[in-house]
Amino acid sequence: MRITFIGGGTMGEAMIKCLLTQGVAAPQDIVVSDISPLRRELLSKEYGVSTLTDNGKATEAADLVILAVKPQNLSQATEEMLKADSLPPVAMVLSIVAGANLDSLCRGLKHPSVVRAMPNMPAQIGQGMTVWTATAEVSQKQRERVQTILGALGEEIYVENEKYLDMATALSGSGPAYVFLFIEAFIDAGVHIGLPRDIAQKLVLQTVLGSTHAVQETGKHPAELRNMVTSPGGTTAEALLRLERGGLRSLLLEAVTAAHDKAKHL
Numbered sequence: 722m723r724i725t726f727i728g729g730g731t732m733g734e735a736m737i738k739c740l741l742t743q744g745v746a747a748p749q750d751i752v753v754s755d756i757s758p759l760r761r762e763l764l765s766k767e768y769g770v771s772t773l774t775d776n777g778k779a780t781e782a783a784d785l786v787i788l789a790v791k792p793q794n795l796s797q798a799t800e801e802m803l804k805a806d807s808l809p810p811v812a813m814v815l816s817i818v819a820g821a822n823l824d825s826l827c828r829g830l831k832h833p834s835v836v837r838a839m840p841n842m843p844a845q846i847g848q849g850m851t852v853w854t855a856t857a858e859v860s861q862k863q864r865e866r867v868q869t870i871l872g873a874l875g876e877e878i879y880v881e882n883e884k885y886l887d888m889a890t891a892l893s894g895s896g897p898a899y900v901f902l903f904i905e906a907f908i909d910a911g912v913h914i915g916l917p918r919d920i921a922q923k924l925v926l927q928t929v930l931g932s933t934h935a936v937q938e939t940g941k942h943p944a945e946l947r948n949m950v951t952s953p954g955g956t957t958a959e960a961l962l963r964l965e966r967g968g969l970r971s972l973l974l975e976a977v978t979a980a981h982d983k984a985k986h987l
């Protein structure tokens with residue numbers, strides 16, 4: 722299967738790396754079109770993929786075209802493809818561009834088989850979470866290919882209704898930034914009470930990782946697990962009171978709602 726990337730930046734590279742390491746594609750299957758000479762040089766040297774500057778040429782004979790440019794560069798990239806009229810009618814297009822909906826992608830490309838996906842940053846290490854949807858014209862076989870490709874980035878979930886993509890943008894797309902902020906502040910708190918930074922970091926990272934696994938593996942509601950570690954009148958109860966007083970729960974609700982509003986209007 723010939724896979725063409727339009728844009729070989731951070732996410733394009735993350736996808737290429739995962740596809741190659743998981744054995745989903747070989748370097749000779751991948752073509753990358755990017756306007757940046759630095760990116761083209763890096764990708765061909767590091768991964769052995771072919772690189773081009775011409776989006777029209779790059780899509781010739783492609784089975785799958787992955788749109789991985791920034792939202793502000795999308796219309797220019799699709800116009801170039803349209804002008805060249807090179808997108809094979811049987812090809813499938815997979816867009817990871819935030820805010821670009823299926824309808825505008827199909828109209829922009831004059832092409833019916835389009836997948837819209839929202840991966841997230843941990844895809845760079847094969848631990849991503851991708852939510853995706855597709856137009857009715859994407860065949861069952863093509864959907865299975867999408868699952869394999871997005872599965873190489875970590876976990877993937879298909880949703881029938883496109884409105885969930887904007888919600889996923891606010892939750893899992895932007896989510897790593899919220900978690901990084903929490904981790905950063907948690908480590909700083911450890912340092913504040915006197916722990917050496919390296920020890921504070923190790924404690925926090927394993928606590929976040931272990932707690933995530935505990936929710937996954939026990940299948941218990943997070944509140945039930947929280948109650949299990951909160952002794953009456955103890956230290957955890959004291960800390961939780963401060964977190965509730967500070968509005969952590971409602972603040973998170975507001976933050977995700979604000980990100981969702983923004984995603985809907987991109």
Ligand SMILES: NC(=O)c1ccc[n+]([C@@H]2O[C@H](COP(=O)([O-])OP(=O)(O)OC[C@H]3O[C@@H](n4cnc5c(N)ncnc54)[C@H](OP(=O)(O)O)[C@@H]3O)[C@@H](O)[C@H]2O)c1
Nearest residue numbers: 728730731732755756757789790791792794798818819842
């Ligand atoms: N980063 C994330 O965590 C993340 C998560 C989910 C979804 N996304 C989505 O993924 C997309 C790509 O994000 P990114 O972080 O990978 O962006 P990026 O690092 O800026 O990569 C985009 C690449 O495309 C190149 N480019 C610009 N215009 C082009 C054109 N007309 N034709 C071909 N190449 C062109 C850029 O070159 P120049 O730098 O020279 O402009 C750059 O090398 C975005 O739409 C974003 O919404 C990103």
